[in-house]
Every structure is written in structure tokens, then in C-alpha cells.
Amino acid sequence: MATTERPAPSIGQRKQRKEDPELITGASRYVDDISIPGMLWVYVVRSPFAHARINGIDLSEALAAPGVVAAYTGETLEMGPLVMAWPINDECKAPAHLPLTKDKARYVGDPVAVVVADSRVHAKDAAELVQVEWEPLPAVTDIKEALADGAPIVHEEYGTNDAGSWIMSRDSPAPIRNPSGPYFEDPDMVTIKEEYYLSRLIPNAMEPRGVVVDVNSSMGEYTVYSATQIPHILRTTLTITCGVPEAKLRVVAPDVGGGFGSKLEAYPEDAICLTIAKVLGRPVKWIEERSEGYVATLHGREMYQQIELASTKDGILKAVRVKLWASMGAHMRIITPGIPMLGAWLYAGCYDVEGYDFEYTNVFTNNTFTDAYRGAGRPEATYAIERAMDALARELGMDPVELRRKNFISDDKFPNYTIASGLTIDSANYAGTLEKCIGMLGYEKFRAEQKSRRESGSTKVLGVGFSTWLEMCGIAPSRVLAALKYIAGGWDAATVEFLPTGTVRVLTGVSPHGQGEVTTFSQIVADQLGVDFDDVEVLHGDTQIVPLGLDTYGSRGLSVGGVALWKAGEKIIEKARKIAAHELECAEEDLEFAGGDFTVKGTDRSANIKALGFSAWSAHNLPDGMEPGLTATHLYDPPNFSWPNGAHACVVEVDTETGSIDLLRYIAVDDCGVRINPMVVEGQVHGGVAQGIAEALFEEATYDSEGNLQHGTMTTYMLPGPPELPSFELDHTVTPSPTNPMGVKGVGEAGTIAAPPAVINAVVDALSHLGVTNVGRPATPERVWNAIQEARR
Amino acid sequence: MKRITVTVNGVTHEAEVEERELLVYFLREGLGLTGTNVGCDTSSCGTCTIHLDGESVKSCTLLAVQADGAEITTIEGLATNGELHPMQAAFQEHHGLQCGYCTPGMIMAATSLLKENPSPSEDDIRHGLEGNLCRCTGYHNIVKAVAAVANG
Numbered sequence: 001m002a003t004t005e006r007p008a009p010s011i012g013q014r015k016q017r018k019e020d021p022e023l024i025t026g027a028s029r030y031v032d033d034i035s036i037p038g039m040l041w042v043y044v045v046r047s048p049f050a051h052a053r054i055n056g057i058d059l060s061e062a063l064a065a066p067g068v069v070a071a072y073t074g075e076t077l078e079m080g081p082l083v084m085a086w087p088i089n090d091e092c093k094a095p096a097h098l099p100l101t102k103d104k105a106r107y108v109g110d111p112v113a114v115v116v117a118d119s120r121v122h123a124k125d126a127a128e129l130v131q132v133e134w135e136p137l138p139a140v141t142d143i144k145e146a147l148a149d150g151a152p153i154v155h156e157e158y159g160t161n162d163a164g165s166w167i168m169s170r171d172s173p174a175p176i177r178n179p180s181g182p183y184f185e186d187p188d189m190v191t192i193k194e195e196y197y198l199s200r201l202i203p204n205a206m207e208p209r210g211v212v213v214d215v216n217s218s219m220g221e222y223t224v225y226s227a228t229q230i231p232h233i234l235r236t237t238l239t240i241t242c243g244v245p246e247a248k249l250r251v252v253a254p255d256v257g258g259g260f261g262s263k264l265e266a267y268p269e270d271a272i273c274l275t276i277a278k279v280l281g282r283p284v285k286w287i288e289e290r291s292e293g294y295v296a297t298l299h300g301r302e303m304y305q306q307i308e309l310a311s312t313k314d315g316i317l318k319a320v321r322v323k324l325w326a327s328m329g330a331h332m333r334i335i336t337p338g339i340p341m342l343g344a345w346l347y348a349g350c351y352d353v354e355g356y357d358f359e360y361t362n363v364f365t366n367n368t369f370t371d372a373y374r375g376a377g378r379p380e381a382t383y384a385i386e387r388a389m390d391a392l393a394r395e396l397g398m399d400p401v402e403l404r405r406k407n408f409i410s411d412d413k414f415p416n417y418t419i420a421s422g423l424t425i426d427s428a429n430y431a432g433t434l435e436k437c438i439g440m441l442g443y444e445k446f447r448a449e450q451k452s453r454r455e456s457g458s459t460k461v462l463g464v465g466f467s468t469w470l471e472m473c474g475i476a477p478s479r480v481l482a483a484l485k486y487i488a489g490g491w492d493a494a495t496v497e498f499l500p501t502g503t504v505r506v507l508t509g510v511s512p513h514g515q516g517e518v519t520t521f522s523q524i525v526a527d528q529l530g531v532d533f534d535d536v537e538v539l540h541g542d543t544q545i546v547p548l549g550l551d552t553y554g555s556r557g558l559s560v561g562g563v564a565l566w567k568a569g570e571k572i573i574e575k576a577r578k579i580a581a582h583e584l585e586c587a588e589e590d591l592e593f594a595g596g597d598f599t600v601k602g603t604d605r606s607a608n609i610k611a612l613g614f615s616a617w618s619a620h621n622l623p624d625g626m627e628p629g630l631t632a633t634h635l636y637d638p639p640n641f642s643w644p645n646g647a648h649a650c651v652v653e654v655d656t657e658t659g660s661i662d663l664l665r666y667i668a669v670d671d672c673g674v675r676i677n678p679m680v681v682e683g684q685v686h687g688g689v690a691q692g693i694a695e696a697l698f699e700e701a702t703y704d705s706e707g708n709l710q711h712g713t714m715t716t717y718m719l720p721g722p723p724e725l726p727s728f729e730l731d732h733t734v735t736p737s738p739t740n741p742m743g744v745k746g747v748g749e750a751g752t753i754a755a756p757p758a759v760i761n762a763v764v765d766a767l768s769h770l771g772v773t774n775v776g777r778p779a780t781p782e783r784v785w786n787a788i789q790e791a792r793r
Numbered sequence: 794m795k796r797i798t799v800t801v802n803g804v805t806h807e808a809e810v811e812e813r814e815l816l817v818y819f820l821r822e823g824l825g826l827t828g829t830n831v832g833c834d835t836s837s838c839g840t841c842t843i844h845l846d847g848e849s850v851k852s853c854t855l856l857a858v859q860a861d862g863a864e865i866t867t868i869e870g871l872a873t874n875g876e877l878h879p880m881q882a883a884f885q886e887h888h889g890l891q892c893g894y895c896t897p898g899m900i901m902a903a904t905s906l907l908k909e910n911p912s913p914s915e916d917d918i919r920h921g922l923e924g925n926l927c928r929c930t931g932y933h934n935i936v937k938a939v940a941a942v943a944n945g
Contacts, residue, residue: 026828257894
């Protein structure tokens, strides 16, 4: 029977999310919503000192407290070290990180003991009775001080806090086009050298972390419910740390309340809870308190940057040279040593340079460990180059927009242009996004307004800042990751199966926690296979239901997991075509597939894919030798990273008397390739930009000289609320990636990568007539005011 | 322990509670109403916002015993006869949520805001929700959703 009506295309539509009905009615299920009969509560005793030797731990009082079932130290709860998966080179120092430290505490919050009791309050009450005999040691929390002679040593076995360097010319598998040195020695070059400090940030997913472990003692099976972005990776790392069989360990990421990298981790608490459940044979639960999370959950960003640019006198950028010193905190967590490397190739931004050098040094300090925070390495790179481009424009007396236009990698270099740092960009439209952004801004009108405001002598001055950014996302191919010494691969997996009742079940190895892939993946399948959007069910986040996958991080959900899904769909169509040819008694080549129907060319004879799915399931009449079932799995390893880009502009008003900043406009023009659901894409940009603005203006985690976190609660760490942010002005261009059949790239980190330099460039631009050339971040009123006073002196 | 009587989403409950128990834990663990989430321990985030006698309050800021005799509405009680509250529908339509963790509190705060000010400006909405934090949306679409409900 011929079908003349085809389903409306789903890709590109602003489909409402399938995820929402539960989330807006309170029917959601986060880890803390899970209770298991007989469940015990775990409370972690943490170090109040940044650096202190443990001379003894007395658990007796805690053990005698009401409701207490057990209590352990690192000596009595047997576990292996937590997994560190990115030893960047032979220099990389990676001390064993035990879930419960035995010898000494290395940061405020370091877990030293645990109490297990019959209720949350009993566990917490008893934890206060654990007596630790501390011998406080001098602490070091500043990167530069940690490298100075005589600094307290975080890991004594090394005799230094220098955790090793990674030098691109030595360690990168991709050859640099030219070394940068000669350009900086050339007397005809204009050179600048800029130094920036990126403050330490705390990710603050709205849901604190949590773990529930269920035990099936008779089968030797364990189920770990964790607020994690990485159930599959966690299954593997927990197997290694806790010694349970991987095949009998099920990790479930139920509804997860945001991650931003903070739940991309092998944390002590997951291993502690699994081990306690194993020892006691009972279910256990640990829920992080927010203030606890400020010291117990990973931090991001903190580094010193030094960036040098060499340019011709008329503004042709020729070379970039970069050195970084990055804070690891007290431990190397799952990918801590490699985070700065994720930006290594991007410090020339979207500008076509010839010479390039990059190196970074990792440094141990007595702070909470750092690791991936939204953008990981790429916001740092974008910040350095975009700030430095403005500095170069000032040095040359050029307009910052003009300087950018002059240096973009031009459109005719694409597709697949190998940049000076050695990687190959798939496709981009740098000038296109900037021109669109400039048009939305009304650049000339703005400059005129800025000038008249200055001439009027007003204390409220205007500034505009730009960020023309790119990123590499997807964090694959696996072969490249291998060359960078990352232990795991970068592939992902999807399974598509037609169920006998006519619906399509999708299993995806990525683990969404707000990104909306249940919806967007349904759109992909609806279009590709010609089925109804509502007939697609996307399952994820449970290693028992979806055994294959490598989870969600690095803007890889669509560009790796989504493409895996597309490839599985291609296999489905291939098999369905064979069944259709068999049923319609024609050659496969005589069939055309559209809107779910295989039609014999030039006739009205057709078979619908759902009916073929049933045929495959019943297996009554399949071609000889064909396996029953219309199901396909594909593991996709991308041949390249994907390379989104964009142009952002920020307009601020700065009060020169108080240093306070009013963010008037934020314009974002992004190009993430083909957009599956524009509403979801825009949501990702909004949230990313908000975090980027906050990074530039509000957020920082500082420590006092004894290593105490000074922004250790939500009242002291300045998260932006609704009044602190404007509505955003968004537009886009679409430059498909040639790397994958859907032309998609990824968008999860775009805003966070782009926004910080746009904001700080705007603040500096506002004050440039006063001689201000730099404002530290976050640009608090105090820092802005001080920068103005300094420039006036 | 103290005995309290509270009406939650139209159902009256009598319960023995420990004096120090926070209202949010009584709702979540005592009554099994886990839609109300806990996002902090400093009354900063607003994730646990509910309506108590018609006013929006952070349920981590009150002890359960302080709710004795009160009428409470949680996110589970907002829809009527299976029909979403307009604010719930607007959050979905305008993509005012991503991970959904702040959403119950945000919706409860937003409905309360419109009760006090039925036609707020964008600025009124932003200031009206200043006690509620979201890390996913940048507030852009939350503000749009609330404005859409206000404008009918």
C-alpha cells in the first residue's frame, strides 16, 4: 500500500521536550529520591586542615553513638586507589589517590573516615564524635608559591610540587607548522606579552552529588545509583578501585541535576559507598551537603597564563607562544593533568598564524583537586587569545574588529584546514558569524555613543568586547587520544530496535542530564527512519540497559553519540530494504526509501518500515539465512574532532566612581553546524553564556594563607541569580561539518568558552580612555575601581 | 518528638517529628513527596520552594514543627485534575528547564510572584525570582515562561 503523506521533517523543529513532563510535576527521580529497604546512611569525616599529618583516628565514641552500624578509616576499609586516566607523558606525576587518605590530609575536605548509621541524622551526629589526632603542617595554595624553593610539599615522595610539563613541540603527535621563536626575534615584528590569572571556579550543578548502592548478595551483584555524567566510565573505574566484577556491577545515572564536568569524575564517595555495601552486605546512601560539595567536588580553571603574539606592523598575526601554570590541587583526578591540554591547539583561536608554541606545567597545591569544568581547557585558550587580540589591537592602534577580520582563517581554506598547531579544522565560517554579530550590535552607532558619552564627562562609560571563538569538541578520535596518552577511547554507541508493537527503542551510550537528547535523538530517528517522533523511546544512563557507551562530556552527545545513532539507523535501513525486497519480490536496487516506506520505483507497491520491523520480529518469512529482528548497534569513532565557532559581543556600562558594571547587552552568533532542535541549542547557549559571564564578573574560589576556602558556601560564592544577568540576543549560521553524515558539531560548551573574554574585553574597552589595559577576573567592582586608580597614577 | 498536623496538597497528615527536622525533609522523607528538591544548606538556592498558607517559602528554612496547622502546596499538588498549571505548561513550552532540578522550586516561586504582581516587567520577574538559582538556563527562558503566563 502506497503512503502519500510523509511525516513532517523533525530535524530542525523546535520540538517540546519529552523529558519535561516528569521534571515539571515533581515526578522526577534524582539519587536523593531513591530509598531502599534496610538502607544505611554514610557520612564522610573530612579534614579541617589543608595540610596535616594524621597521627591517629579514634572511632570508638562514634561507634557507640545511637544508630551507628559501622565506622571506618582508610586503614580498615580496604580499597584501591581511584583511577586516573590521563597520564599525559612520562613526566606526569600521578600519586596514588586513595578514597580515604591514610597518612595525611592534603586539602580541606580530604576524606579521612566514614560513619555508617541507620539514618541521615544519626550518621551526621556520630561523625562529629570521630576523633582525629592531627598534626597541622604548613600549606601552600598558590601556584607560584608552590613552585618556590622551600614551599611545603603536597606529595613528599616527589620533593617538589612541579607535577610535570607538557611541551607541544616535544609531546604532541601532530607536528607544529613552524616554531614561534624566529618570529619573536624578527625586528620587523610587533610583539606583545600578556599575563592573565584565571581564578578557581566551583561548578555548582544545582543537584549536589549523591550515591545509593543496592546489593544483591546472593548473586554477588551491585547497583550503584550515582549523580554522574559517566555511568559507563564509572562502572569501569569502580571495578578497578573496589575489586567487584565489572559484569556484575550496574551503574545507573537516574535523573541527574546538571553536571558541567563536576559529575565527570571517579570520586572517593562512590568507591567508599560501594565498598561499604560490599563489606556490610547492605544498601547504603550518601548525599552531599552543598557546603561539603564546595570542598569535596572538583574545581575548575585555576591557572596563570602567559601569551605572546608576534604580528606585522599592519596587523597580520604571525606567531603565538604560550606558557601555562595550572593548579591540580592536591590530587590528580580522572583527567586532571590533561585539562590544560584540551586547549593546547586553540591558543591562536580562529586566526591563521604560521609559528606556534605551547607548553604547560602542572602544579600540586593544598586545594581541592581541579578537573573538567564546562569547556575544560578551551575557555582558558579562548580567554588568552581573545584578550591578547584586543591588546594587540591597542598596541597597533587598530580597531579590534578590523584586526580580527584581517586574521581569520579564510573560508576558502575549508574543508579540512590544518592549522599551525597541527590539528585539522573540519569547517568554519569565522567572518560570517562576526559580520552577523556586528550587524546585530550596530557597531558604528555604538562607537559614536561611546565617544559622546566619554566627551560628556559622564562617570558612566560604555564599552564593547568581542570574542570570535572556536573550539574542538567531541573529544575523539580514539587514535588521537591514544597519542595524547589518554587511556580510554572516544567512541560512542547506539542501538536501534523496532519493537513488535511498532515503536522504536533507542539505546544511547551518552548520558544526558539536561541536554535533551531523549528529544533530539527522537527527532533524528523520526526523520531518518520515517517514524513518528512519539513512537521513538530513547533510553540511557543505565549500564544494564545500555551496556555500551562512554557517556556525556566535551560536547560529544550529538557529534559522537548522535552520529553513532545515525549510523545504526543506516544499518536498520539496509536490513529493512532486504526484507522489503523479499516481501515485494523485487531487487533491492529497485526500492526507494522515503518517509518510512520502501517503494518499488515507478509503482505504488510499498512496504512500511514498521511492518517490516514486525516481519523481522515474527521471522515467519525472512530471506534465507537472515537473522531475525530489526535491530542494529553501531560504535562510532569519529575521524576528527568537530570544530564549532562563533562571534560574541558584550556591551557594558561601567561606573568609573564605584567600579560597578552593568551588563547592557550580550549578543551571541554561533555556528554548531546542523541544528537538530533550535530551542535546545539556544538553551545550551544561554546557559553556557551565563556561566561564562559569571566566570568573568562574579565567581571565584579563593583560599586564605592556611588553605581554608573563603567562598565555601552558596552565600559566599557569587552565583548569579536572575537579576544579575540580561536576556541574551542570539543568532546563528550553519556550516555543516564534513566529518559526519548529519553535519553536526556540538554546542554544550560554546557559551562558556566564548563569553569570558567578550565580557572582560568590554570592561577594558570601557575604561581604555583612562589608560586601563587589564582588569583581573572576576571583574568585581573592587578590581575595576583599583584598575582605574592604578591607571590614573 | 512533637506531634504536628499539616495539610499538604489537600491531604491532612498527622505525624510525630523530631524538633530539629527541617520541613523539606519531612515532606520528602516523611511524606514521600520527593518533587521538592534540596540544593543547598544555606537557604540560598530556592530549589526547595513550596507554598505555605499561600506564600512561597524555602522549605529548608523552616522546621517541620513550624508548619503545624499549615496548608502546604508542593510541586506535586500544582496540577489540578490532571491538567498542568499554566506555569508548568509554560516552562515546558518555553524551554525554561534543562536538568529540572531547580524547576519545582522555580515554578512554585514564579506562581507566587504572579499572585503578588500579575503583570510584572522583565525586571520585576528577575527580581521576583532572585531567591531561586538555576545553573542550566541562564534564566533567559525562565523569564520568558513567566512573562508568557503573565501575558495570558
